[in-house]
Amino acid sequence: MTGRARRDYRRGVVDIEQINPRNEAALKAWWDVGHAATADRPGKPWPLWEQSRVALTAPNPERDVALFGAIEGRRMVGAGMVLLPTRDNAHLAGAEVYVDPDRRREGIGSALLAEAEVLALGHGRTTLTGEAYVPPGGTAAAEPFALGRGFAVATRESIKELTTSDYVERRDALAAGLAGAGQGYSLVTFDTVCPDEYVESFGRLLGMLVSEIPLGDLDLEASEWSVERVRAAEQRQVATGRHVHTALAIAPDGTVAGVSDVRVDDTDHTHALVGITIVDPAHRGHRLGLALKVATHDLVLATYPDLRTVETSNAEVNTWMNAVNEALGYRTTETLLELQKRL
Ligand SMILES: CC(C)(COP(=O)(O)OP(=O)(O)OC[C@H]1O[C@@H](n2cnc3c(N)ncnc32)[C@H](O)[C@@H]1OP(=O)(O)O)[C@@H](O)C(=O)NCCC(=O)NCCS
Known part of the structure; x- marks a missing residue:
């Protein structure tokens, strides 16, 4: 030191x-x-x-x-x-x-x-970002601390938790409600490493994240996800013992129309974390978001018998994602204030 x-x-x-x-x-x-x-x-x-x-x-x-x-x-x-x-x-x-x-x-x-x-x-x-976690409807030290030090709240997210028993109770009714939806689309699942035939199209969808996810005033630029970049990111997950259980929705023309993942670390099979979820705007309205989430949640439940909780976070203004998460049985546990300060 x-x-x-x-x-x-x-x-x-x-x-x-x-x-x-x-x-x-x-x-x-x-x-x-x-x-x-x-x-x-x-x-x-x-x-x-x-x-x-x-x-x-x-x-x-x-x-x-x-x-x-x-x-x-x-x-x-x-x-x-x-x-x-x-x-x-x-x-x-x-x-x-x-x-x-x-x-x-x-x-x-x-x-x-x-x-x-x-x-x-x-x-x-030139921009410093930070995070403050507060109880829903309440506050915590980090909020007055950060606001007093020149940060502003750029966006608010809800942190949500699902217990596996709550999911199991709802699962069959959700799956029944999906019958007939997503005609012509198929689902592909994998653990961390994307099949070769989809990796380029998957990278294109990842590049849409910044423009498609509600980010409030957060000063973020879009990223390009080349095949090499996707492959390198996968290998970093593999090297650290992280399993990114991913579902892709494949459109009738063979391109990737949507993705959702649930991550589990080898050091703790009791807890999982939702990574990203996005459906290409050209393919919305087919219930692909819910179908992808049911697929990934089923997969982790089948893989990890000790799994107890799954955590996710999404913008409070993201009504579509909030509705999907509520249907799955997620409950809000905390509010995340995304903070930003121009230096
Ligand atoms: C937020 C945190 C880092 C503040 O650390 P700290 O050493 O207590 O902060 P400081 O003593 O430098 O506080 C500076 C000012 O922030 C404000 N502040 C800090 N804690 C506060 C609280 N609980 N309530 C109201 N104002 C508070 C006050 O204006 C304070 O000045 P004052 O003590 O002269 O009134 C600390 O509470 C913490 O570790 N929280 C959990 C982790 C966390 O949330 N980190 C993310 C922060 S962005």
Whole structure:
């Protein structure tokens, strides 16, 4: 670790230090702070140590990561991270800051955020994004903290959770309701690696995500997904033990009309996460969204007998996706405020 800043806070001397993710002891201390700082949230708000240890050290040409900690004497009391996209959206940096629950309101979070801004500016970034999770209809420290530090809410998302028993209760009625829908379309499912015949068309659909998903005021640019880029992303998932259970809807002309996925990590078969869902606007109105979701949820239930919960998030204004998720049995657990600040 190398000292970067030294300031006197109310209790003692707190240094903001860079963390080398390959120093496992330092990474574990950093992870412990994030774990403690998120322990009051519902669901699984913080990755398992085994997941973070692998994900934060795995090479990824799509983004750089800078980690830093707030250190007082021999103790880490705050943790920060800046994510720097490298392939596109090079004007953006994503910041996360976490403070030990016993050490709040001492200025440590502000010091970590100031460090994140210095790092982002140093990499030529002009927009800093962040996330604040609050109870539905309520608030949490992160909201006044971020608004007071120059962030604005760019969009609001609902975080939703499905218990497998709720899904099982609804599943057959949903499948019956799909009878006769999607005439001429077929479904193809796979674990992480897309069949060769669909990969190019799948990449084209991925390129539509930014323009088709409601993003509010978020300052995001569209991405191009070449076959090479899709294949490299798949291999990173394979290398970190992540299974992306994917369903594709194939149109009568053989092109990919829609996609949805559910991700399960090898370190935890009790919990799954919905990744992306999109139906090409040219193919909407055939109930493909619901059909894709039923296919992926059936697949993970059949694969992981210990599965208990599936998590998803979607924009509050996305009425179509909200209706599909409600039909599946998802319930809102938290609200996510997507924050943004122009530097
Ligand atoms: C949000 C968080 C990082 C703030 O850390 P912190 O060290 O307590 O923040 P600071 O002491 O620098 O607070 C600076 C100002 O933010 C505001 N603020 C912080 N927490 C607040 C709270 N619970 N209620 C109201 N205002 C709050 C205040 O204006 C505060 O100044 P003040 O103490 O002089 O009144 C911390 O609560 C945390 O770790 N939360 C969980 C993780 C998280 O949500 N991180 C994402 C943040 S974008």
